[in-house]
Amino acid sequence: MVFKSPIGVINMFDENQLTFNIIKRLDEQGNLVDEQKLNIKQSELLEIYKWMKKARLLDEKLLKLQRQGRIGTYAPFSGQEAAQVGSAFALNSNDWICPSYRDIAACLVHGMPIEQILYYIKGHVEGGKSPENVNILPIQIIIAAQTLHAVGIGYASKLKGESSVAISYFGDGATSEGDFHEALNFAAVYKTPTIFFCQNNQYAISVPLKQQMASKTIAQKAIAYGMIGIQVDGNDVVAVYEATKEAIERARNGGGPTLIEALTYRYGPHTTSDDPNKYRSNEEKEEWLKKDPIIRLKKWIHKQNIWSDEQDREFENNFQDEMNRIIDEVEKQDFPKINEIFNHVYDKMTNHLYEQQMEANSIIQRKDGDHNG
Amino acid sequence: MAEITMVQAIQQALTIEMEKDPRVVILGEDVGRNGGVFRVTDGLIERFGKDRVIDTPLAESAIIGTSVGMSVNGLKPVAEIQFLGFIYEAMDQIASQAARMRFKSAGRFHVPMVIRSPYGGGVRTPELHSDSLEALFSHTPGLKIVMPSNPYDAKGLLISAIRDNDPVLFLEPMKLYRTCKQDVPEGEYEIQIGKAHIVKEGHHATIVSWGPPVQTLKKIVDEYEKEDIHLELIDLRTVAPIDIETILKSVEKTERLLIVHEAVKTNGIGAEIAALVSEKGLFSLSAPILRVTGYDTPYPVGTVEDDWLPSDKRIKLSVEKLLSY
Numbered sequence: 001m002v003f004k005s006p007i008g009v010i011n012m013f014d015e016n017q018l019t020f021n022i023i024k025r026l027d028e029q030g031n032l033v034d035e036q037k038l039n040i041k042q043s044e045l046l047e048i049y050k051w052m053k054k055a056r057l058l059d060e061k062l063l064k065l066q067r068q069g070r071i072g073t074y075a076p077f078s079g080q081e082a083a084q085v086g087s088a089f090a091l092n093s094n095d096w097i098c099p100s101y102r103d104i105a106a107c108l109v110h111g112m113p114i115e116q117i118l119y120y121i122k123g124h125v126e127g128g129k130s131p132e133n134v135n136i137l138p139i140q141i142i143i144a145a146q147t148l149h150a151v152g153i154g155y156a157s158k159l160k161g162e163s164s165v166a167i168s169y170f171g172d173g174a175t176s177e178g179d180f181h182e183a184l185n186f187a188a189v190y191k192t193p194t195i196f197f198c199q200n201n202q203y204a205i206s207v208p209l210k211q212q213m214a215s216k217t218i219a220q221k222a223i224a225y226g227m228i229g230i231q232v233d234g235n236d237v238v239a240v241y242e243a244t245k246e247a248i249e250r251a252r253n254g255g256g257p258t259l260i261e262a263l264t265y266r267y268g269p270h271t272t273s274d275d276p277n278k279y280r281s282n283e284e285k286e287e288w289l290k291k292d293p294i295i296r297l298k299k300w301i302h303k304q305n306i307w308s309d310e311q312d313r314e315f316e317n318n319f320q321d322e323m324n325r326i327i328d329e330v331e332k333q334d335f336p337k338i339n340e341i342f343n344h345v346y347d348k349m350t351n352h353l354y355e356q357q358m359e360a361n362s363i364i365q366r367k368d369g370d371h372n373g
Numbered sequence: 374m375a376e377i378t379m380v381q382a383i384q385q386a387l388t389i390e391m392e393k394d395p396r397v398v399i400l401g402e403d404v405g406r407n408g409g410v411f412r413v414t415d416g417l418i419e420r421f422g423k424d425r426v427i428d429t430p431l432a433e434s435a436i437i438g439t440s441v442g443m444s445v446n447g448l449k450p451v452a453e454i455q456f457l458g459f460i461y462e463a464m465d466q467i468a469s470q471a472a473r474m475r476f477k478s479a480g481r482f483h484v485p486m487v488i489r490s491p492y493g494g495g496v497r498t499p500e501l502h503s504d505s506l507e508a509l510f511s512h513t514p515g516l517k518i519v520m521p522s523n524p525y526d527a528k529g530l531l532i533s534a535i536r537d538n539d540p541v542l543f544l545e546p547m548k549l550y551r552t553c554k555q556d557v558p559e560g561e562y563e564i565q566i567g568k569a570h571i572v573k574e575g576h577h578a579t580i581v582s583w584g585p586p587v588q589t590l591k592k593i594v595d596e597y598e599k600e601d602i603h604l605e606l607i608d609l610r611t612v613a614p615i616d617i618e619t620i621l622k623s624v625e626k627t628e629r630l631l632i633v634h635e636a637v638k639t640n641g642i643g644a645e646i647a648a649l650v651s652e653k654g655l656f657s658l659s660a661p662i663l664r665v666t667g668y669d670t671p672y673p674v675g676t677v678e679d680d681w682l683p684s685d686k687r688i689k690l691s692v693e694k695l696l697s698y
Contacts, residue, residue, distance in 0.1 A: 166446075186439055
């Protein structure tokens with residue numbers, strides 16, 4: 001583009017010169033959009049379907065538990081299952097996830113047990129503890145802070161000569177944070193094996209994307225940092241899987257980081273504390289419901305004759321039972337006591353914390369005494 | 374044993390730990406080819422390579438955030454923030470990420486990193502280079518804060534900090550980088566973090582300090598000794614956690630306490646020490662606890678900074694007041 005300025009004619013690069021083809025494999029009717037061979041087995045797609053279904057059912061269950069006052073504030077992710085499941089399914093078990101609070105489906109696929117998720121949301125003292133062999137960082141509250149952790153994890157993998165990569169999940173709002181830009185820059189400079197996976201669900205709480213940024217896409221921001229940026233239909237799990245898999249392989253083979261923008265939508269509120277009707281229209285939501293990621297894949301597996309409605313019902317019933325069993329088990333556990341919070345502040349408890357723990361113990365004993373009396 | 378500066382002592386500690394432990398990496402602005410703006414890391418990139426001595430892009434939050442990720446995945450980063458006044462840029466990554474990782478993951482992950490940063494007054498820097506911000510970080514559970522006052526301590530404390538399994542903020546007094554020379558053993562040795570050092574024993578009053586004022590106080594204590602006034606000087610060495618036991622024991626003997634620090638007065642480490650002594654040792658005291666500190670203003674310009682800092686004059690006035698009770 002040629003831009004006329006008061007001091008003369010300047011050649012400027014215009015973002016309209018950028019074209020991102022949104023990667024798409026499966027259309028809304030569950031048909032492949034082109035003849036290109038799938039890079040994923042049928043059996044794996046069935047597995048992915050089951051994960052998405054589980055994730056949706058878990059999300060709906062957690063929302064209900066919150067409304068009943070049985071868990072704390074919750075950030076639902078329904079609508080974003082393809083983005084999370086498709087990308088996490090592409091990881092190896094020794095790879096790392098740096099999640100935000102809305103990425104429970106990705107954590108589930110990568111090995112986080114449902115009971116651990118419940119302990120976290122119920123506010124148990126050890127709720128943030130991933131199992132020993134599961135490489136998932138504690139859920140991140142500060143927007144974009146985890147993008148930098150994925151850079152450091154990737155750097156360490158590379159220095160140690162290991163093959164693991166790190167994927168950081170975040171939303172469209174996070175792309176305005178300084179940490180996001182610093183992370184992209186560091187990752188590109190050091191060519192770390194890092195995947196920046198942005199779920200662009202169109203809103204940061206209430207602020208729509210067009211008020212979040214003036215650029216046309218999030219993916220294009222990668223170009224400024226010298227890394228590959230791609231845009232993918234985030235409700236198309238096949239496209240998400242294939243795109244992420246490719247980025248992961250590139251990272252593993254020394255090709256450096258990738259920014260993936262997955263276009264998607266959250267059906268529910270930001271968290272259980274807000275009402276999306278205040279900032280979004282119902283028509284908009286209806287439009288996105290037509291693009292539902294789970295229905296889309298279900299149509300496809302139906303057509304392949306590898307999954308029936310009956311199997312679907314049975315699967316759902318079994319998983320509901322499993323969830324109920326786990327919830328019962330978790331709700332049976334005693335609430336932790338205040339004296340447990342001192343154990344993991346430092347490697348070895350300091351004198352002043354020991355003193356405070358003793359004080360907490362004495363308060364607990366006094367309370368118990370009161371009950372007995 | 375050779376007489377060396379604090380810059381050399383810190384460099385020895387870094388070299389020893391990098392030789393010994395391949396997990397140790399150094400990262401920060403200008404730490405590689407330039408050897409750091411104070412040449413503390415001079416020559417290390419030639420010795421250990423650019424993958425372990427990392428010149429980073431200019432972004433403090435990313436230096437710390439990347440170090441958090443490195444730590445979680447098995448490295449032991451020693452990150453440098455070029456001047457302590459620049460550290461606010463990295464506040465979230467230090468306070469909410471590095472310091473809390475062990476707690477929020479219930480022990481699954483920890484961050485054994487060291488954040489080195491020059492600080493302190495008396496060297497006529499531009500704005501925001503001289504601030505003493507230790508109190509700010511002492512409000513961050515999970516973090517340790519170490520502030521050496523001489524080359525011998527700097528070396529031993531840094532070796533301990535690098536070997537520590539928790540994040541340590543290691544603050545290096547700019548003024549003493551080259552002005553304070555001392556005999557320092559060439560080999561490795563550790564100095565325990567969280568333990569104060571009694572620099573000089575005495576029985577008339579206790580003075581607690583850390584960082585650059587300790588050097589000023591040593592001279593003052595010597596002067597008083599000639600007048601047969603014996604002051605006990607305690608170098609805290611670590612300001613989080615505070616070794617209150619050593620202070621209490623001293624105050625039991627001297628019955629008088631003066632705290633001297635460069636940081637601003639209100640809600641400083643001095644206030645915490647005074648609170649702890651009144652909680653645990655009030656009946657040892659025969660005089661009010663006094664403080665000599667920076668004034669509660671932003672760190673001032675060079676023409677007045679010597680009078681802003683705890684000067685000889687201000688310290689002596691407080692000592693005399695303390696002894697008058």
